[in-house]
Amino acid sequence: MFQDTASVLFGVEGLQVTDAQAGPDGTLEVWAVTDYPAAAACPDCGTVSARRHDTVLARPRDVRRGGDRVAVWWVKCRWKCGEPGCGRKTFTERLPQVPPRCRITARLREQAGAEVTERGITPSEAARHAGVSWPVAHRAFAAAADPVLEQAPAPVAHLGIDEHRRGRPRWRIDEDTGEYELLADRWHTCFFDLSGEQGLLGQVEGRTADDAAYWLAQAAPAWRDAVRVVAIDMCSVYASAVRRMLPGAQIAVDLFHVVHLAVKMTGDVRRRVVRGKYGRRGRSGDPEYGIKNLLARNLEHLSPAQFAKVTGTLQADPGGQEIAAAWIGKEKLRHALNLRAPVTGSVPCERAVRDRLFAFYDWCTQNDDIPELLSLARTVSRWEDEIVAAVLTGVTNAASESLNRLAKLEARLAYGFRNPANQRRRVRIACTRGRRRKSRTATSNRTHAVTGPKPHPG
Ligand SMILES: [Zn+2]
Numbered sequence: 435m436f437q438d439t440a441s442v443l444f445g446v447e448g449l450q451v452t453d454a455q456a457g458p459d460g461t462l463e464v465w466a467v468t469d470y471p472a473a474a475a476c477p478d479c480g481t482v483s484a485r486r487h488d489t490v491l492a493r494p495r496d497v498r499r500g501g502d503r504v505a506v507w508w509v510k511c512r513w514k515c516g517e518p519g520c521g522r523k524t525f526t527e528r529l530p531q532v533p534p535r536c537r538i539t540a541r542l543r544e545q546a547g548a549e550v551t552e553r554g555i556t557p558s559e560a561a562r563h564a565g566v567s568w569p570v571a572h573r574a575f576a577a578a579a580d581p582v583l584e585q586a587p588a589p590v591a592h593l594g595i596d597e598h599r600r601g602r603p604r605w606r607i608d609e610d611t612g613e614y615e616l617l618a619d620r621w622h623t624c625f626f627d628l629s630g631e632q633g634l635l636g637q638v639e640g641r642t643a644d645d646a647a648y649w650l651a652q653a654a655p656a657w658r659d660a661v662r663v664v665a666i667d668m669c670s671v672y673a674s675a676v677r678r679m680l681p682g683a684q685i686a687v688d689l690f691h692v693v694h695l696a697v698k699m700t701g702d703v704r705r706r707v708v709r710g711k712y713g714r715r716g717r718s719g720d721p722e723y724g725i726k727n728l729l730a731r732n733l734e735h736l737s738p739a740q741f742a743k744v745t746g747t748l749q750a751d752p753g754g755q756e757i758a759a760a761w762i763g764k765e766k767l768r769h770a771l772n773l774r775a776p777v778t779g780s781v782p783c784e785r786a787v788r789d790r791l792f793a794f795y796d797w798c799t800q801n802d803d804i805p806e807l808l809s810l811a812r813t814v815s816r817w818e819d820e821i822v823a824a825v826l827t828g829v830t831n832a833a834s835e836s837l838n839r840l841a842k843l844e845a846r847l848a849y850g851f852r853n854p855a856n857q858r859r860r861v862r863i864a865c866t867r868g869r870r871r872k873s874r875t876a877t878s879n880r881t882h883a884v885t886g887p888k889p890h891p892g
Contacts, residue, residue: 441469446496446539448473449508450527461498465507473527474513479520479536486525488512495538495565497545503565506531506539538566544572547578550864551872556847572856579863582870587627587653588637589660592827594626594834595672595684597641598841600857622858623672624841625649626834628665631872634837634865637858646675665831666825667691668817687817688831689771696764697730699810703760706806707753721747721759728756733765737847759801764792767814774825782832787825791818837865 440451457463468819475482476795492508503593528534533542547561550571562570583772595794603616621641638649650658661683666672668687676685704726708716714724725744728736736744748754748761771881773782791814798811814821824830 437469441466445510446529446531446541448531452509457505461503463505463507464496465509468511468527468529469511470529473529474511475511476515476517477521477523477525477528478522479515479517481520482649482865483513483516485514485516486511486844487514489745490526492532495542497539497542497564498537503702532804538570541625543570544568544578546801547574547576551578552574552867554847554864554867559696565880576612576859579859582866583859583862587632587657588630589657590627590630590632590635591660592627592663592829593661593680593748594665594831595646595669595676596624596626596831596834596838597669598622598624598637598838598861600845600851600854622854623649624834624838626831626837628829628831628833631869632866633869634841634862637862639854641671643671643675643678646672647679650679663823663827663829665829665834666697666820668813669829674822684827685820686827686829687819687820689774689824690832692771692814692817692821693768695810695813696767699806700729700760700764701726702806703804704757707756711751711753721750722754726860729761730760734766735789756804759797760804760807763794763797763801763804763807763810766790766797768785770794771821771825781826784822784826785827787822790820791821840864 438450439450440454442465444451444454444466450469451464453463453465455463466656471482474484488511490510490512492510494506494508496504496506497511498504500523512524512526515522515526526534531539533540542564544559546564546566549555550557550559557571557575558568561568563570597812599620600622603620605614606617607613608615619640623638623641623646624637625633625636625868636649658680659682661680663686664676664680665682666676667687668691674686676683704722705716706720708720710720712720716726718724719771725747728740730746733741744761746756747760762828769772770787770793772778773787773790775781795811795815798807801807841864844860844864845851847855848857848860851860
């Protein structure tokens, strides 16, 4: 089949360009006729008709050329079906790119879907650019995204579980009982691939143990058996879901949250001491207030002058010594956590971690007049196995937190979501985009063959 240069450039299979001219406001007007033998086949009986009935003008919306809009004027035939037994009298031509009753070319629909899926713009922005409505752009996005998301996840050695807040909850009044009933929960539980590059594996509405267990129960048994370590925040709800559904996996709590608790405890003690000493909250000018940021910092990051300032301030009175005891407790806990391989560069032994944790407990019992310190020791001892597992394996939930940032960004771009299912789709596509970009090959395998004689230059 010979194709002229204009038709090749236009690139819609089955359309032969007969004329093209610049219209008003920069629109390119393209006139085309059908050049597709199968277009004359009756859709009911399949007989190729030779009896032309009428000529109609179709105006499918198409992709832009450069930045300009393209107005397509497709002159197409209405054929009469010649088969005596066929119930259909007439039919119009149809092309793979322009199916019957479609006013948008397939490539425009694909482009709108791919722009949301791969470029991360919103469906409403894609709709504006393509000149289609939001529902059309949204359906195109769903058609592009759903096949990607429906693939079963590959095995994951380190799984992360975290919660993510999605907007406000929605309620409905039950007409019979008059009671409020929850339509959509504001919390989602998210599952992340921490050892590979699959990003967000899935989400489920709600943040109870049953919600998390429900998602894990849907995974294949072989996939569940492959999970070695599960990283969670210090949240007993997820711990119980993991123990129920993944009995073979180790639980590791995120150490960032453990250190965060210790830093908060130091601040709580300082605020209580200051309130007892001055009868008011701390303010600039108080010696304790001057070191509040230094107390929150890691000991090894303090300069000798800063260290001297902290010790000089705290040894002045008994209240200061109480703050110092809390501060030392925090550092003793961090001393145990610092055995993890990313800090030391070597795999720690469990005995050493437990010994340093014991030194922390010992310090807390020596200072049992500080309630905040005792309460921290109780929390740490409750989570001791999970903390030790985190130090030994070096698994953290940091990747989950970074993907949570992407999820929040997506909600902000959308000015909030009303539909939780749409939000889950958009967030999952956003959180797996990096992996899809990497796996895509650099060269395209699509070719356009130009048949016919090569024009002689000049
Ligand atoms: Zn027919």
